[in-house]
């Protein structure tokens with residue numbers, strides 16, 4: 001029993017709804033994780049679920065680690081299949097591998113700082129607008145992205 005359809009590569013409200021149902025709440029870090037997974041599917045031309053692996057380096061506790069659940073939902077790399085690994089680290093940097101290609105995606109430090117600032121306000125409206133902004137911003141405004149080939 002396997003899912004034959006590839007993971008969807010584009011942002012949708014349905015994707016966000018699925019992620020919120022899985023995770024229990026929605027926030028800016030979930031949006032960041034969803035976008036990282038979508039970028040991996042697109043830039044590595046991946047089906048998702050089985051042909052991708054992910055190594056995430058970030059502060060291994062909420063709210064930052066909410067990114068992990070976003071990545072699992074959008075990319076299909078999951079803890080249970082052991083194709084996502086997490087390392088405790090400063091910042092938020094994720095590496096996706098498909099075959100010999102590696103996609104590195106970092107959340108820009110100034111964006112990470114802004115998200116923490118907004119979460120500290122505990123204002124639901126501000127959090128929602130930050131989520132919309134993160135979903136709609138161009139990649140270059142939010143992420144640093146590097147595509148490389150693995151050296152074997």
Ligand SMILES: [Zn+2]
Nearest residue numbers: 027062063066
């Ligand atoms: Zn969360």
